[in-house]
Amino acid sequence: MSAVIARSKSIEVIDINKKFGSFTALNSISLKIEPGEFVCFLGPSGCGKTTLLRMLAGLETVSSGTIKFGVRDVTRVPALNRDVGIVFQSYALFPNLTVRQNIEYGLVSQKTAREDRQRKVMELVEQVRLEAAVDKYPHQISGGQQQRVALARALAINPSILLLDEPLSALDANVRGHLRLQLKELHRRIGLTTIMVTHDQEEAMVLADKVVIMNGGVVEQVGRPEEIYYQPSSQFVANFVGSMNVLEVEIKGRELAQVGPWLLNIGCAGTSRTGDRIRVCFRPEDGLINDAGTCENTLAGVLIEHEFIGPVVRCHVQVDGVEKPLIVTCPVSPSTLSAFKSGGLFKFHVPADRMIVLPTA
Structure with a gap:
């Protein structure tokens, strides 16, 4: 059996607002994400997508509004009690721990039995194809491998929701393209509700079941990638995507x-x-060439x-x-x-x- 047992939950964001002093970072955001969906928050820098992700993670407080995971109101629930796995842009691996120990870290905190920890870690190592690097330290492996370690560590605690904060942005184009496919295939196998912040249009189109286009703290459009591309709801979306x-x-x-x-x-x-x-x-x-006119x-x-x-x-x-x-x-x-x-x-x-x-x- 896979180390990751999908306990996916729906996510509902109801009229969320976030202010930093007099600045409104998010303005009346409402979204519904179904269990098992892969959703990308896409938009230019400063549009509010990372702030929204951090609010879902419990790392940023809500000025007003409600966040629900399934039927549970988690608006004021601390990050540690939200049952989410998080992969940061910087990966945030412990440099003094091996790949095995980094993945195992959350399980140790949960006081999982040693035998169960070892079994789960090796299943995850196989999932992300890091068998040859399991006893290496972060500085001994590539950026792409570090990204997979961070992903495995987030999945080790068996979360119901996975949050990804631009996890591929620090990688070169070839590695990024390869890891996109691995991430998509992994999501297909585990079926975990996943939200990823990205500014890369191609990344969002390749990975997402649903794309949320954000601009200036508001949601411009929500839809399948093909809907966003062929049926833009505003000039901003038309110009921004493709x-x-x-x-x-x-x-x-x-x-x-x-x-x-x-x-x-x-x-x-x-x-x-x-x-x-x-x-x-x-x-x-x-536009199709038409010499005859x-x-x-x-x-x-x-x-x-x-x-x-x-x-x-x-x-x-x-x-x-x-x-x-x-x-x-x-x-x-x-x-x-x-x-x-x-x-x-x-x-x-x-x-x-x-x-x-x-x-x-």
Whole structure:
């Protein structure tokens, strides 16, 4: 049997507020996280995501509001009694203890029998694939291995909730990508309710069942990664997650809008009426090369710059009647790369079903 027996609990955050003096760090945050979900708090620096995680951990007090783990109100419960495992950005390993002793530390504090401690530690060592490093000290192993030791130590106490504070941010790109997959596979096996703070969009998209986008102390949007990417609820989310082209258009009919000389089919414009000015957007990969210029929603302009980035070319196109250059990413091969010439005419179209109408403020 696995050393980690998932006792996952739901998490409910009800109208949480946090103030530091006159500064409001969190403003009326409400969330519901289901048992066993992997949730990422994603947002720019200073948005409040780490403060919210620390409040869930009991390391930061709540100014007002309620936090529940399952049916239990833990708002004022001390950190030691919250039944959570925590992995910090710095890992916080004890330098004078071996890998085995670091993992075992929480079990010793819980006064677990020696035989049970040894069995659980070795099961966890196998879970995180550290068999060869079990008797080494932190300074003798890599950053990626240290991260796995910290994770195993957090899981050793058999928590009902796991909290991760940017645990991969100190690692280089290759190691980080490898550990993402290990973390996802581990979560799949143990099914533990997990919350991770990150500023890395790709990390959140790869790992999360649900992403919570935060900005300025408020929640902008909550949803599955694909919902966040394809159905942003605000211009902030549209611009923050991935790359997005935004057009200021004038409504010309039920599904039609104009920008400069171009008449576009934008699909349903919601409650907007003829003459209203709204914002629509599309992802760079949704712009499709159209040399003939005969497709619906064709735009044309000057290719002012192109960047070769392996399987695609990122094209910056100054379109007539559009203030800022639009970005279109195009698949490329050695035989087609020469067709991209800066200063030349560039035509592309955007299918109507890939146009995103942003909510009006």
